[in-house]
Amino acid sequence: MTxxxxxxxxxxxxxxxxxxxxxxxxxxxxxxxxxAGLRALSADEFPHYCAAQLRDWRDGGRVPVYLxxxxxxxxxxxxxxxxxxxxxxxxxxxxxxxxPGLDQAWIVPGLKTLGDDHLDVMRGEEIQxxxxxxxxxxxxxxxxxxxxxxxxxxxxxxxLVGFTTMMTGELYHAVRYHTLVGEPSRGRExxxxxxxxxxxAAARHPAGLLHALFEARSRHxxxxxxxxxxxxxxxxVLIGSEVLARLGRDEDEVILVGSPSLNxxxxxxxxxxxxxxxxxxxxxxxxxxxxxxxxxxxxGRKP
Amino acid sequence: MTxxxxxxxxxxxxxxxxxxxxxxxxxxxxxxxxxAGLRALSADEFPHYCAAQLRDWRDGGRVPVYLxxxxxxxxxxxxxxxxxxxxxxxxxxxxxxxxPGLDQAWIVPGLKTLGDDHLDVMRGEEIQxxxxxxxxxxxxxxxxxxxxxxxxxxxxxxxLVGFTTMMTGELYHAVRYHTLVGEPSRGRExxxxxxxxxxxAAARHPAGLLHALFEARSRHxxxxxxxxxxxxxxxxVLIGSEVLARLGRDEDEVILVGSPSLNxxxxxxxxxxxxxxxxxxxxxxxxxxxxxxxxxxxxGRKP
Numbered sequence: 001m002t003x004x005x006x007x008x009x010x011x012x013x014x015x016x017x018x019x020x021x022x023x024x025x026x027x028x029x030x031x032x033x034x035x036a037g038l039r040a041l042s043a044d045e046f047p048h049y050c051a052a053q054l055r056d057w058r059d060g061g062r063v064p065v066y067l068x069x070x071x072x073x074x075x076x077x078x079x080x081x082x083x084x085x086x087x088x089x090x091x092x093x094x095x096x097x098x099x100p101g102l103d104q105a106w107i108v109p110g111l112k113t114l115g116d117d118h119l120d121v122m123r124g125e126e127i128q129x130x131x132x133x134x135x136x137x138x139x140x141x142x143x144x145x146x147x148x149x150x151x152x153x154x155x156x157x158x159x160l161v162g163f164t165t166m167m168t169g170e171l172y173h174a175v176r177y178h179t180l181v182g183e184p185s186r187g188r189e190x191x192x193x194x195x196x197x198x199x200x201a202a203a204r205h206p207a208g209l210l211h212a213l214f215e216a217r218s219r220h221x222x223x224x225x226x227x228x229x230x231x232x233x234x235x236x237v238l239i240g241s242e243v244l245a246r247l248g249r250d251e252d253e254v255i256l257v258g259s260p261s262l263n264x265x266x267x268x269x270x271x272x273x274x275x276x277x278x279x280x281x282x283x284x285x286x287x288x289x290x291x292x293x294x295x296x297x298x299x300g301r302k303p
Numbered sequence: 304m305t306x307x308x309x310x311x312x313x314x315x316x317x318x319x320x321x322x323x324x325x326x327x328x329x330x331x332x333x334x335x336x337x338x339a340g341l342r343a344l345s346a347d348e349f350p351h352y353c354a355a356q357l358r359d360w361r362d363g364g365r366v367p368v369y370l371x372x373x374x375x376x377x378x379x380x381x382x383x384x385x386x387x388x389x390x391x392x393x394x395x396x397x398x399x400x401x402x403p404g405l406d407q408a409w410i411v412p413g414l415k416t417l418g419d420d421h422l423d424v425m426r427g428e429e430i431q432x433x434x435x436x437x438x439x440x441x442x443x444x445x446x447x448x449x450x451x452x453x454x455x456x457x458x459x460x461x462x463l464v465g466f467t468t469m470m471t472g473e474l475y476h477a478v479r480y481h482t483l484v485g486e487p488s489r490g491r492e493x494x495x496x497x498x499x500x501x502x503x504a505a506a507r508h509p510a511g512l513l514h515a516l517f518e519a520r521s522r523h524x525x526x527x528x529x530x531x532x533x534x535x536x537x538x539x540v541l542i543g544s545e546v547l548a549r550l551g552r553d554e555d556e557v558i559l560v561g562s563p564s565l566n567x568x569x570x571x572x573x574x575x576x577x578x579x580x581x582x583x584x585x586x587x588x589x590x591x592x593x594x595x596x597x598x599x600x601x602x603g604r605k606p
Contacts, residue, residue, distance in 0.1 A: 210474065242513055
């Protein structure tokens with residue numbers, strides 16, 4: 001049985017997420033989450049924390065572990081390279097870095113783009129993009145991976161050809177919690193759909209994002225935008241601006257690879273431009289990506 | 304002598320600034336600044352604080368005081384109306400609100416725009432825009448008033464016809480102090496011109512502002528952008544984006560009405576688009592605006 005299992009870990013700045021996976025079926029047999037992200041741990045705590053979290057899944061170390069995300073950055077457990085695009089799963093599999101202090105555990109490289117006018121970096125989303133491709137049974141797609149730093153990735157012939165980061169999620173938090181404009185939204189939970197749709201429309205203002213965000217204030221004062229709708233409005237302006245800036249490419253459809261709640265918001269934003277959308281849960285994409293990676297990894301290691 | 308003097312106060316969220324002015328020459332005879340902005344005072348402290356600050360200039364109450372800025376908002380000393388654009392100095396002079404508890408002291412109204420797709424508000428910048436017009440001896444201009452919430456105002460026939468707020472300054476602080484992208488810039492002073500110019504160029508990235516801000520991180524990791532240049536880069540991206548979003552109107556030139564340091568940055572951004580610029584110090588604009596307002600006010604009160 002052990003030979004059919006692997007452990008996929010997505011370890012980021014704020015979260016640790018681990019999945020025990022049946023690699024034959026792709027099924028998630030068990031999962032574990034915590035807020036022990038990179039920020040919460042010192043450099044020497046990674047192997048101990050990881051071993052303790054995964055011990056009862058590992059069958060004495062025989063079940064392999066693949067770790068993706070910021071865990072491979074300079075501030076993480078051990079730095080893994082960032083490969084230049086275009087790159088495929090084979091390239092990632094060929095440059096896995098053994099995790100120091102833990103047997104049969106590998107850290108997955110990230111990707112980078114180093115153009116004259118466009119420098120960009122990712123860690124973790126590449127696995128999700130490849131996983132989404134596998135789940136859809138295709139080799140070509142435009143994927144949007146929404147989050148703190150949203151990634152828009154183009155894939156062709158099964159390789160990740162190029163990508164662009166949009167700092168939408170991080171800006172949303174900065175505006176909501178650290179500006180006058182976001183003040184009425186504090187202490188309230190959730191995204192109000194009416195506010196969100198108003199924000200989507202405001203994102204099309206000819207004066208752009210820097211003005212549209214301020215309308216959260218002027219509409220709250222004079223336009224009937226209630227305090228309960230300000231967070232939704234800001235989210236709509238930012239996600240609407242992100243989508244506007246990424247459209248006009250020649251995509252037939254966009255594969256959304258995020259949490260169900262983020263996917264829903266991005267679906268609304270894309271459908272406002274009549275762009276067809278496929279939704280993939282980002283956890284499922286991580287599992288599928290790691291399973292496909294492990295296959296390449298083991299094929300590569302057999303004589 | 305007293306009849307030739309007035310006191311102009313610009314009282315905002317974070318600062319109190321007062322000027323004793325010779326209204327014949329427009330000269331500033333004395334000035335006083337503090338950080339006792341709206342945030343620092345409770346509602347009943349305004350008259351006492353103001354009286355104490357200005358006592359030795361007032362000649363027993365005979366020198367009049369005009370107060371502009373957020374002091375006239377609901378959170379200020381006493382709410383003054385916001386007049387709809389288009390509006391001129393006569394309109395402001397006709398709706399001055401006596402400051403409760405202080406003789407011969409008036410709070411200046413703000414302005415608002417209530418369009419279907421554009422709601423906007425200002426308090427304080429209207430006086431500076433009218434002042435800049437008076438200083439330039441013209442009745443028609445496009446003014447950019449950079450700051451926490453930058454205002455772009457169109458003036459024609461001496462009236463303020465329309466305006467747009469861009470939340471550039473507030474976003475700069477939120478990104479610099481409350482995101483991962485801004486992290487390398489903390490604890491460092493000043494704007495590095497090399498970084499600023501790189502940011503101006505990055506603002507033209509086809510993926511727009513949400514991506515260009517993230518380049519502060521990818522260039523810091525892989526593009527040789529030193530920690531000492533990150534603040535300048537972020538400022539360049541934001542001011543560059545603001546200017547890009549406001550160009551393409553038919554202005555012959557832009558009158559910049561800000562602090563000398565902000566004017567310098569905006570001049571660089573505008574000159575990159577070959578837009579001629581006139582710089583006016585915002586304090587001088589406040590004085591000139593209040594002197595022109597007081598003239599209308601007294602003319603209106605004479606039989």
